[in-house]
Amino acid sequence: MAIIASSIDSVTAHRGEILHFLSDPQYQSSTETKENSWQYFKDGLLVIDSNGQVQSCGEAEALLKALPADAQITKHPNCLITPGFIDTHIHFPQCEIIASYGEQLLEWLETYTFPAESNFSDPEYAAEIARFFLDQLLSNGTTTALVFGTVHPQSVDAFFTEAQQRNLRMICGKVMMDRHAPDYLLDTPETSYSESKQLIEKWHNKDRLRYAVTPRFAPTSTPEQLEAAGRLLKEFPDVHFQTHLSENKKECEWVHDLFPERKNYLDVYDHYDLLGKRSVFAHGIHLDDGEWQRLAETDSSISYCPRSNLFIGSGLFNLHKAQQHKVKVGLGTDVAGGDSFSILQTINEAYKIQQLQDQSLSAFQSLYMATLGGAKTLDLDDNIGNFEQGKEADFVVMDYQATPLLKFKIEQCTTFEERLFSLLMLGDDRCVKETYIMGKKYYG
CATH class of the missing domain: 2.30.40.10 (Urease, subunit C, domain 1)
Known part of the structure; x- marks a missing residue:
């Protein structure tokens, strides 16, 4: 085809x-x-x-x-x-490392992710991968996605250029990362703020495109950089926010060591005013009741990434707990931690994860999460997600x-x-x- x-x-x-x-x-x-x-x-x-x-x-x-x-x-x-279909968490620069062998989260980043993302300083390379990535989404029935770029602004320029040519409803952001990564992928609080601001002014709300402020996750951002991310959200209140949260137990322990003054992982982001109705936190596997309650209070959302959670060995997401707290949940493939672009295959794995926890997931509930539920997660349900008049x-x-x-x-x-x-x-x-x-x- x-x-x-x-x-x-x-x-x-x-x-x-x-x-x-x-x-x-x-x-x-x-x-x-x-x-x-x-x-x-x-x-x-x-x-x-x-x-x-x-x-x-x-x-x-x-x-x-x-x-x-x-x-x-x-x-x-x-x-x-x-x-x-709506994919609420995916990394377009990681296409080439999909289905790579044998690592959990922190080792995965060092072994596969960081070397792959180094190539995106080249605009032509970034454009080539963006074309392949978007073609994969469309061939899998995915029409909207919340997408990570790399630390390079040109990666986001390339992605939005290709998405705009296809008239797609897409959200993307430049990764903010100023520590605990190779030198060739680091920015600073100042450059991450200024480059993100320039990208917002260039692309946000241009045609069907939206921008997301994008710290990779708390361990790779200093407090100063997280503060800069919060400043961007205040200056541009209609932009989106995306990051990772409580994916892996070692990651959670690392966050505790890096931010001992914060009461839990989510509180790191909360302290810098990064929660809200356009904030999407990927994974959320190892959360306590206080974190679930705070997500609900702030109308923040979780991206449920079952294939990635299994492939990298991170754990089983408790969808029932999210539903108890009425936290919005969308589905994410999390390519390349996830090993498929297919939302259908993602639903398949989500069903099995619920089975392992003595919970059920109906066909209707899972397809809701892949369509209107994903739109609500991204605060795009006024535009997409169902067939109401004017959508x-x-x-x-x-x-x-x-x-x-x-x-x-x-x-x-x-x-x-x-x-x-x-x-x-x-x-x-x-x-x-x-x-x-x-x-x-x-x-x-």
Whole structure:
């Protein structure tokens, strides 16, 4: 399949099975109210206006009558149409080290991550990897991501340039890192502040792009640099914030040694005013109840990265605890700690992690986290995440017959929920038949 871009000059419509979410099914108290949190149309129609926004979504029989005579209708038999997937934590400079052998977090950084990221001082190299990275996202049905660059401003320039050409809704930031890393990757509090500010002024809210203030994690930033990050958030209150939190037990011990005056890991970030509704903390595996409570109080979010948590051996995320505290949770592939770009495979591993903790994860809940839940995590749910009128029409078409095994399994299912669960468990990039951005086909 090639990455392409089709044109859209008038109203278009896509007919087939459609599923999208209106709210989080986890917080509904009964089967009846849970079903009110999503809309499923066996024979649905998604209507998109000439601006690439959702005009309507519902039963095909009713909506077909209102279509203009020149509307283009595309049929998608044996497929499911959902909003595009949202990846809430991923590193675009780490494509080349995906599936590397045998290290846990701190050793992983030294052995693989830092050497790979050194190459991104070269703008041409950064652009080449950005193109490959974005093509991988689209071929996996991912239409929005919260992305780490490197310490080099040119890495972010390259990423945003490529994303802008595809008209993608993307968030990215330059890594801030002024200690405990090789000299060739270090900045300073002053340069990290000034370079981040320049990138914000250049790219934030340009077309569909947003900027995220991005300290790698507390151990690689001095107090002075974390203070500079907080200053950026105050000066630009609508930018995003991303970092890592409580991924690995040795990491947590290291943070305690580096910041003994702080009561816990999250309190390091809280002290520098880095929590808030646009703040996303990746992992959050080893948190105490006080940290969960503080995340909830500040409307901060967690990116759940099951494939990375398993691959690097970090631990099992307690989704149930997040739900108890009503902390927003999105899904992240965390490439390259995670070994796949596929949100479908990420859902597969999330289900297994919950099973290991005697917890359940329904097909609806997991797909919610991958779509509207991810949008809420990134504070983008006014723009993307479902098919409400006026939303940006980023969506994916998934093939129920993509593999012989999936086709065989689907034929045995008697309910839509069974089919959806089978698709999520057996699916990968082969199931992504087409990916659309603002109504235009970019993959398939």
